[in-house]
Amino acid sequence: MDDGKTRFWRTIIVTVGILPGLWLCLGVDPEAQIANAFFSILNTWISAVTPYATQSINFLGPLLYTIVGVGSSLLSWIGVYQAGGGWGILVVLGAFIGGCFINEPFGIWLILGSLALAPFLPVDREHSFDTHIY
Secondary structure, X not given: OOHHHHHHHHHHHHHHHHHHHHHHHHOOOHHHHHHHHXXXXXXXXXXXXXXXXXXXXXXXXXXXXXXXXHHHHHHXXXXXXXXXXXXXXXXXXXXXXXXXXXOOHHHHHHHHHHHHHHHHOOOOHHHOHHHHHO
């Protein structure tokens, strides 16, 4: 992969790592808001078609929401690990903590530090600190 593209994607990944911290700091769960709207529409539509299916939708909604949430989080961390190795995980974790403490100078410095370090993450596993596991 081109070195410029690699650095760009790592910077995007770190930027996306900041957003969950910001949502946590602000007390907003955008995935829950979208899921609630989706399941409300689905429940209304299905109950109009058949009134007996409402109970199964009320049971399957939270289960599906949990599966999608855990799956997307797991895939996000796997993608971060593949893009930046162990150092990438640390940088994204720093960005997340910075997003959580965005209203304090410590959080701002963590975000700026994470964004500054993102383009310099190792390109190959040879220079990543997780090579000793193998």
